Amino acid sequence: MEKFIRILGSRALGTLRTMGKMVIFLAESLYLIVVPPFKFRYLFRQIRFFGTKSLMVILLTGAFTGMVLAIQLFYTLRKFGSDALLGPAVALALIRELGPVLSALMITGRAGSSLTAEIGIMRISEQIDALTTMALNPLRYLSVPNILAAVIAFPLLAAVYDVIGIYGGYLVGVKLLGMSSGTYFSQMEHFVEMSDIRMGIYKSVSFGVIVSWVSCFKGFYTNESGYGAEGVSKSTTEAVVMASVLILIWDYFIGSVLV
Amino acid sequence: MIQIIGLEKSFDGQKVLQGVNMTIADREVVAIIGESGGGKTVLLRHMIGLMKPDKGSIMVDGADMLKMSKGELDKVRDRFGIVFQGSALFDSMTIFENVVFPLREKTDYAESDILDKGRRALEDVGLKGVDEKYPSEISGGMKRRVALARALILEPTTIFFDEPTTGLDPIILNSIHRLIINTHKKYGFTGIIISHEIPEIFAVADKVAMLYGGRIVASGTPDEIKSENDPVVKQFVGASCD
Ligand SMILES: Nc1ncnc2c1ncn2[C@@H]1O[C@H](COP(=O)(O)OP(=O)(O)OP(=O)(O)O)[C@@H](O)[C@H]1O
Ligand SMILES: [Mg+2]
Numbered sequence: 001m002e003k004f005i006r007i008l009g010s011r012a013l014g015t016l017r018t019m020g021k022m023v024i025f026l027a028e029s030l031y032l033i034v035v036p037p038f039k040f041r042y043l044f045r046q047i048r049f050f051g052t053k054s055l056m057v058i059l060l061t062g063a064f065t066g067m068v069l070a071i072q073l074f075y076t077l078r079k080f081g082s083d084a085l086l087g088p089a090v091a092l093a094l095i096r097e098l099g100p101v102l103s104a105l106m107i108t109g110r111a112g113s114s115l116t117a118e119i120g121i122m123r124i125s126e127q128i129d130a131l132t133t134m135a136l137n138p139l140r141y142l143s144v145p146n147i148l149a150a151v152i153a154f155p156l157l158a159a160v161y162d163v164i165g166i167y168g169g170y171l172v173g174v175k176l177l178g179m180s181s182g183t184y185f186s187q188m189e190h191f192v193e194m195s196d197i198r199m200g201i202y203k204s205v206s207f208g209v210i211v212s213w214v215s216c217f218k219g220f221y222t223n224e225s226g227y228g229a230e231g232v233s234k235s236t237t238e239a240v241v242m243a244s245v246l247i248l249i250w251d252y253f254i255g256s257v258l259v
Numbered sequence: 260m261i262q263i264i265g266l267e268k269s270f271d272g273q274k275v276l277q278g279v280n281m282t283i284a285d286r287e288v289v290a291i292i293g294e295s296g297g298g299k300t301v302l303l304r305h306m307i308g309l310m311k312p313d314k315g316s317i318m319v320d321g322a323d324m325l326k327m328s329k330g331e332l333d334k335v336r337d338r339f340g341i342v343f344q345g346s347a348l349f350d351s352m353t354i355f356e357n358v359v360f361p362l363r364e365k366t367d368y369a370e371s372d373i374l375d376k377g378r379r380a381l382e383d384v385g386l387k388g389v390d391e392k393y394p395s396e397i398s399g400g401m402k403r404r405v406a407l408a409r410a411l412i413l414e415p416t417t418i419f420f421d422e423p424t425t426g427l428d429p430i431i432l433n434s435i436h437r438l439i440i441n442t443h444k445k446y447g448f449t450g451i452i453i454s455h456e457i458p459e460i461f462a463v464a465d466k467v468a469m470l471y472g473g474r475i476v477a478s479g480t481p482d483e484i485k486s487e488n489d490p491v492v493k494q495f496v497g498a499s500c501d
Contacts, residue, residue, distance in 0.1 A: 045351075118351075121350070122350070125347060127349055129343065129347065130341070130343060133308075133309065133341050134336070134361055135336040135365075
């Protein structure tokens with residue numbers, strides 16, 4: 001019994017320590033974002049990294065999400081006799097919720113995981129040590145450009161997701177289920193407000209911070225998950241799981257606070 | 260001057276360093292020899308502040324490295340050049356960008372000077388036509404030489420080499436050793452070289468220290484080490500000489 005409590009206690013302390021380290025990691029990165037010298041070269045490379053890695057999968061999943069949404073919502077809305085509102089229903093669901101969340105999950109799987117692996121390999125091959133011993137702060141080269149790049153790339157990719165999804169909904173609603181295309185789009189303009197779009201952007205930006213933060217952190221401390229290639233694969237998995245869970249939890253919070 | 264005093268370090272109960280004492284004078288080239296897995300790299304990582312000892316201290320020019328703030332430590336590190344055992348080149352950069360990276364990040368030389376110095380540094384280590392390649396596209400021995408060029412480019416006052424020549428052919432090995440000797444003549448840095456190249460390293464080093472069982476069991480000039488009576492040292496040096 002005593003042993004059990006001791007194990008429980010050391011686990012809890014370990015978790016707490018990791019959380020503390022994560023917060024310090026983020027705080028230091030955010031500090032370095034505002035304090036020069038800035039490394040714009042790395043920023044542009046990372047924006048391209050997020051964009052090129054994730055664009056295809058965003059297009060694909062975005063289209064299908066819109067199509068599924070249209071089918072599901074069409075039958076629900078028809079029950080209330082308001083199937084004319086299919087356009088805005090699809091658009092609102094995408095812009096406020098599904099676009100930011102699903103695109104963030106996709107980017108996590110695609111770019112976040114390879115980011116963790118890349119930084120993890122830098123750790124085990126002493127590249128991070130090389131930076132440290134050159135008296136340079138590794139975070140300035142690793143987490144800072146990635147957090148900034150994610151804050152820029154996530155809303156853009158979510159916007160692509162929304163547009164493609166709305167078009168997918170259009171294909172199903174108009175071409176398959178026979179709605180008039182005028183109704184689909186004109187009602188949308190009527191119901192989607194700037195506040196909805198802003199909500200989507202806030203979410204995307206914060207997801208960008210979460211994903212880049214968790215991915216960089218897990219890569220940076222790869223040695224603590226294990227050694228060598230195994231450590232890298234473990235921290236990559238952990239990063240994807242943790243980022244995904246945090247995205248969904250944070251989505252609930254921000255959704256219930258900002259409404 | 261670097262003084263290592265009673266350094267102890269263990270990993271999960273495995274005692275790697277058990278009281279290392281060592282003094283490295285300015286402008287001296289010291290070779291650290293010892294069996295594989297004996298803790299040479301661990302010792303070096305302590306000297307550059309990447310590991311914290313369980314016990315003991317490291318003094319750099321009289322200042323305790325363990326008590327330094329991050330800023331003070333960085334000041335010390337600004338004078339260091341390090342060749343890691345695994346080269347530690349940046350995967351995402353070309354060979355040339357790797358070599359000039361310290362120049363770009365730590366100096367404000369004009370672009371033309373940077374290009375000049377970078378080209379010269381690569382020539383010095385005998386590398387041509389690999390500028391635009393990435394580390395994954397060149398051999399291990401070439402990486403080692405790139406790492407050497409990167410470590411030397413800021414003309415540091417203290418250079419740590421973790422097996423700079425292991426795995427290189429005899430001709431390159433000799434040219435690297437000659438490069439170390441020549442740059443040392445020119446700039447007079449303090450050098451700490453971990454090496455398995457016995458007896459070749461004796462021509463490079465002013466002093467040789469042997470790490471065995473977590474301690475320095477012998478140290479002295481190459482001639483002293485060669486005529487050392489300690490059976491372990493004798494066997495280690497002799498085995499490689501014959
Ligand atoms: N971070 C670490 N965690 C746990 N054990 C370690 C760590 N680093 C080194 N060791 C252990 O310390 C011992 C000494 O390792 P070290 O790398 O210093 O050997 P070495 O003398 O440099 O050998 P080589 O000549 O092969 O490079 C090894 O047994 C190794 O397993
Ligand atoms: Mg070693």
